[in-house]
Amino acid sequence: MTADTAYCDWIAVDWGTSRLRAWAMAGVGLDARPKAEVSSEAGMSTLDRAGFEPALLDLVSPWLGAGQTEVVACGMVGSRQGWVEAPYRPVPAPPPSDPVIAPTSDPRIAVRVLPGLRQDNPPDVMRGEETQIAGFLATRPGFDGVLCLPGTHTKWAQISAGEVVSFRTFMTGELFALVSDHSLLRHTIGPGWDDAAFADALSDAIARPEAMAARLFALRAEGLLTGLAPSAARARASGLLVGAELAAARPYWLGNAVAVVGAPAQSKLYTTALRLQGLVPDEAPGDAMVLAGLAAAQAVLEPTP
Amino acid sequence: MTADTAYCDWIAVDWGTSRLRAWAMAGVGLDARPKAEVSSEAGMSTLDRAGFEPALLDLVSPWLGAGQTEVVACGMVGSRQGWVEAPYRPVPAPPPSDPVIAPTSDPRIAVRVLPGLRQDNPPDVMRGEETQIAGFLATRPGFDGVLCLPGTHTKWAQISAGEVVSFRTFMTGELFALVSDHSLLRHTIGPGWDDAAFADALSDAIARPEAMAARLFALRAEGLLTGLAPSAARARASGLLVGAELAAARPYWLGNAVAVVGAPAQSKLYTTALRLQGLVPDEAPGDAMVLAGLAAAQAVLEPTP
Numbered sequence: 001m002t003a004d005t006a007y008c009d010w011i012a013v014d015w016g017t018s019r020l021r022a023w024a025m026a027g028v029g030l031d032a033r034p035k036a037e038v039s040s041e042a043g044m045s046t047l048d049r050a051g052f053e054p055a056l057l058d059l060v061s062p063w064l065g066a067g068q069t070e071v072v073a074c075g076m077v078g079s080r081q082g083w084v085e086a087p088y089r090p091v092p093a094p095p096p097s098d099p100v101i102a103p104t105s106d107p108r109i110a111v112r113v114l115p116g117l118r119q120d121n122p123p124d125v126m127r128g129e130e131t132q133i134a135g136f137l138a139t140r141p142g143f144d145g146v147l148c149l150p151g152t153h154t155k156w157a158q159i160s161a162g163e164v165v166s167f168r169t170f171m172t173g174e175l176f177a178l179v180s181d182h183s184l185l186r187h188t189i190g191p192g193w194d195d196a197a198f199a200d201a202l203s204d205a206i207a208r209p210e211a212m213a214a215r216l217f218a219l220r221a222e223g224l225l226t227g228l229a230p231s232a233a234r235a236r237a238s239g240l241l242v243g244a245e246l247a248a249a250r251p252y253w254l255g256n257a258v259a260v261v262g263a264p265a266q267s268k269l270y271t272t273a274l275r276l277q278g279l280v281p282d283e284a285p286g287d288a289m290v291l292a293g294l295a296a297a298q299a300v301l302e303p304t305p
Numbered sequence: 306m307t308a309d310t311a312y313c314d315w316i317a318v319d320w321g322t323s324r325l326r327a328w329a330m331a332g333v334g335l336d337a338r339p340k341a342e343v344s345s346e347a348g349m350s351t352l353d354r355a356g357f358e359p360a361l362l363d364l365v366s367p368w369l370g371a372g373q374t375e376v377v378a379c380g381m382v383g384s385r386q387g388w389v390e391a392p393y394r395p396v397p398a399p400p401p402s403d404p405v406i407a408p409t410s411d412p413r414i415a416v417r418v419l420p421g422l423r424q425d426n427p428p429d430v431m432r433g434e435e436t437q438i439a440g441f442l443a444t445r446p447g448f449d450g451v452l453c454l455p456g457t458h459t460k461w462a463q464i465s466a467g468e469v470v471s472f473r474t475f476m477t478g479e480l481f482a483l484v485s486d487h488s489l490l491r492h493t494i495g496p497g498w499d500d501a502a503f504a505d506a507l508s509d510a511i512a513r514p515e516a517m518a519a520r521l522f523a524l525r526a527e528g529l530l531t532g533l534a535p536s537a538a539r540a541r542a543s544g545l546l547v548g549a550e551l552a553a554a555r556p557y558w559l560g561n562a563v564a565v566v567g568a569p570a571q572s573k574l575y576t577t578a579l580r581l582q583g584l585v586p587d588e589a590p591g592d593a594m595v596l597a598g599l600a601a602a603q604a605v606l607e608p609t610p
């Protein structure tokens with residue numbers, strides 16, 4: 001490797017609110033493979049518009065050669081507060097399509113940003129997950145069913161004929177973080193886990209999802225009165241929140257092929273919960289799917305002007 | 306008033322987690338009236354055990370005379386981390402009863418702390434609200450029905466024959482504060498209010514309480530896509546949370562006489578919500594009820610040893 005020859009064929013970027021990840025990619029399309037990965041805390045929320053190019057170059061410049069290297073990015077980098085706005089595409093739509101060129105001053109990079117998806121009724125948006133969906137569809141052509149994408153804001157997406165037909169976002173992950181770190185329950189919820197407590201709470205919540213705010217307080221009361229274990233409290237709080245989500249998302253998962261796409265720890269919650277409803281969900285790692293989605297988008301790019 | 310004669314007949318204290326309030330009281334029982342009120346931020350959570358007596362004296366010493374003045378206190382001051390633990394009494398129980406004497410070094414005060422209530426199944430606790438309930442029952446003898454006590458942790462209590470038979474706590478107020486101040490929705494929720502948006506969201510949530518985590522995210526999406534007004538977002542978030550609570554508390558309010566006891570702003574949410582269900586709730590101010598409850602307890606005190 002010299003300064004004249006680029007280290008990689010192209011660069012894949014997943015740029016979220018709080019984190020920037022980049023991969024040096026070898027090959028294209030289904031053959032694309034990551035050679036190296038770098039990341040930083042230079043998320044969208046820490047940058048103004050002029051800060052994106054330097055933040056990216058700071059991470060990837062060792063990979064660049066004398067010529068121009070193609071960069072394909074997804075996530076909040078395409079939001080109104082991002083590097084360039086890549087407007088949401090309305091569903092139904094095949095994900096992702098029509099990237100937007102980001103303004104750059106360094107001639108060694110040509111950056112394209114993938115748009116997110118929007119739904120008008122009920123109102124909903126996604127940015128980043130559409131690329132994971134594209135990756136899943138690239139590796140499972142012909143999949144018809146439902147994808148569950150766990151995270152801070154978990155998405156359920158109905159897929160048909162290669163398009164996202166409808167989707168729904170649940171703030172479950174963020175509510176769990178708020179409740180366990182910032183509410184009165186922070187004194188009750190501790191580290192560790194209890195599978196049986198998760199299953200019980202999940203079942204309770206699916207049966208009576210409206211009682212969540214009372215069942216959460218009951219964890220505190222049980223902690224005071226009978227010394228509920230902090231690990232059981234954590235699993236029960238999670239089960240209550242995921243259970244309410246499953247009750248509301250029933251039209252998505254009931255009677256459909258379901259796959260869970262995400263980070264292993266979060267995915268496990270949902271695959272466990274779905275198995276307890278009698279389903280046999282497929283699983284795919286979120287990291288690999290976002291790379292596959294970026295590769296699918298890169299493979300069909302027109303050359304930059 | 307001289308240093309020899311106390312300014313008041315006794316002192317009423319409501320000592321919560323984050324705030325200390327004290328009233329100089331003239332008269333006893335149903336004739337007791339506040340002459341003066343003082344308050345500070347010296348809540349239970351800011352004090353260690355040795356800090357309670359100085360914090361109280363700091364506020365009330367101008368009211369004391371040469372003799373001993375009786376102080377009756379309720380709230381978190383009686384918790385395990387408080388001045389003295391006044392153990393929870395199990396329901397069914399008449400509220401409040403059997404105060405516990407707090408250790409003091411200043412001979413001018415004799416302090417008694419009222420216990421809270423506990424319920425073993427489902428597990429629940431209250432501290433402070435039992436005194437508001439006692440005040441309500443002192444002013445409405447013979448009341449049979451349900452009290453709703455709105456707050457950070459809203460309580461619903463079933464009252465029969467002068468006793469609290471059962472109760473249930475909902476973290477609704479705390480969830481609203483977390484969601485509006487600390488979640489992604491802090492960018493969507495702003496000041497102001499929209500009565501129609503509250504009523505619509507309330508009705509949606511009573512019909513489908515399980516969808517709360519999705520409907521909350523939809524506020525963010527609608528803010529991005531169609532510019533939902535921050536005041537409407539605030540009222541909708543509140544309506545979604547209160548609606549889910551009403552769905553879960555239906556066994557309490559349906560077919561019963563209901564009274565709402567609390568601070569006017571929070572009480573208004575619940576009286577509005579209950580009226581939309583066809584009820585005609587009674588109302589009583591929380592401040593006056595806690596004073597009436599402390600007065601009822603003071604009236605039956607044995608002299609301190």
